[in-house]
Amino acid sequence: MVRPPDLPVLDLSGADSDPDAFRSDLLSAAHDAGFFYLVGHGIDTGRIREVLDLARAFFDLPASDKEEISQLGSPQFRGYSRVGRELTNGLVDWREQIDIGPERPAVSGAQGFWNLQGPNRWPSALPRLRPVIEQWSADLSDVGLRLLRHWAAALGADESVFDVAFAEAPAFLLKLVRYPGTAETEQGVGAHKDSGVLTLLLVGEHADGLEVETAEGEWIDAPPVPGAFIVNIGELLEFATGGYLRATRHRVRAPAPGSDRISVPFFFNPALDAQVPILSLTPELATQARGVEDDPNNPIFATYGENAWKSRVRAHPDVAEVHHGIGATGRASAY
Numbered sequence: 001m002v003r004p005p006d007l008p009v010l011d012l013s014g015a016d017s018d019p020d021a022f023r024s025d026l027l028s029a030a031h032d033a034g035f036f037y038l039v040g041h042g043i044d045t046g047r048i049r050e051v052l053d054l055a056r057a058f059f060d061l062p063a064s065d066k067e068e069i070s071q072l073g074s075p076q077f078r079g080y081s082r083v084g085r086e087l088t089n090g091l092v093d094w095r096e097q098i099d100i101g102p103e104r105p106a107v108s109g110a111q112g113f114w115n116l117q118g119p120n121r122w123p124s125a126l127p128r129l130r131p132v133i134e135q136w137s138a139d140l141s142d143v144g145l146r147l148l149r150h151w152a153a154a155l156g157a158d159e160s161v162f163d164v165a166f167a168e169a170p171a172f173l174l175k176l177v178r179y180p181g182t183a184e185t186e187q188g189v190g191a192h193k194d195s196g197v198l199t200l201l202l203v204g205e206h207a208d209g210l211e212v213e214t215a216e217g218e219w220i221d222a223p224p225v226p227g228a229f230i231v232n233i234g235e236l237l238e239f240a241t242g243g244y245l246r247a248t249r250h251r252v253r254a255p256a257p258g259s260d261r262i263s264v265p266f267f268f269n270p271a272l273d274a275q276v277p278i279l280s281l282t283p284e285l286a287t288q289a290r291g292v293e294d295d296p297n298n299p300i301f302a303t304y305g306e307n308a309w310k311s312r313v314r315a316h317p318d319v320a321e322v323h324h325g326i327g328a329t330g331r332a333s334a335y
């Protein structure tokens with residue numbers, strides 16, 4: 001039995017025939033909860049199944065096949081990290097994962113966030129992964145851009161106001177994630193906001209454990225809805241709208257021993273050197289904007305790459321140290 005979610009469900013297939021209704025729902029979903037389910041997105045269930053099956057197949061591989069693409073071998077933070085190698089709020093996240101980005105050459109002599117550009121690491125034991133994920137990333141980027149255009153229009157801006165930031169070399173990030181069951185910790189991934197623009201999250205069947213913080217500071221469950229993506233706002237969209245759209249904190253509870261959770265988050269992000277435009281809201285919307293959250297432990301940078309560099313270095317201090325000589329900051333911080 002699928003539990004009805006506490007979060008809104010939006011249907012993108014209705015957006016062309018009745019954009020006004022869709023936009024108004026989109027605006028309130030992203031203003032209030034900052035999290036919603038998206039159906040009618042046009043990605044068929046066979047492809048969703050294939051991506052989840054490939055993720056499962058990867059995590060079932062022997063450790064040596066997974067370590068072949070260890071993230072420790074990538075200055076760009078790409079590849080596999082086993083349980084124990086990632087931190088949120090200074091604590092270990094109980095998950096293993098592959099990080100994948102756009103396939104581009106590394107920048108020679110790169111400084112700062114330009115170190116995030118470079119090649120992926122693909123497992124030789126699972127050759128089908130690369131073509132499937134490359135197509136998936138292209139298709140989810142289209143869905144992401146459609147949503148952004150509806151948001152722009154709903155906020156009273158030109159529909160294409162965000163396009164330029166994504167037009168050349170958008171720097172998406174995709175993860176295949178597995179949270180093994182454990183009695184050792186409750187932290188699958190600790191509470192955080194996503195650092196980009198928006199996230200399209202695919203979760204496996206029965207993949208419980210995602211929790212979302214409400215505006216009142218309570219935590220509610222976001223259970224899986226078959227065929228739907230879970231969508232949430234990233235810090236840059238909060239920034240672009242003076243806090244009218246909410247980058248909602250969320251976390252994943254570690255599964256009970258004997259079970260696990262598979263998820264495939266797709267972070268739709270602009271070019272590393274892009275600044276997302278700050279929108280001038282209509283007076284009515286402006287009165288409801290809450291301002292960008294001012295958290296001294298988690299400054300939000302206007303340039304996407306700086307925001308991404310902040311979160312990658314914090315999440316993977318081992319890669320930061322080995323490749324970039326950055327020591328652990330030791331301070332509690334968002335993801």
Ligand SMILES: O=C(O)CCC(=O)C(=O)O
Nearest residue numbers: 177189194210252263265
């Ligand atoms: O695994 C999930 O369901 C959510 C993961 C997440 O929030 C993240 O990686 O940013």
Ligand SMILES: [Fe+2]
Nearest residue numbers: 192193194250
């Ligand atoms: Fe997240």
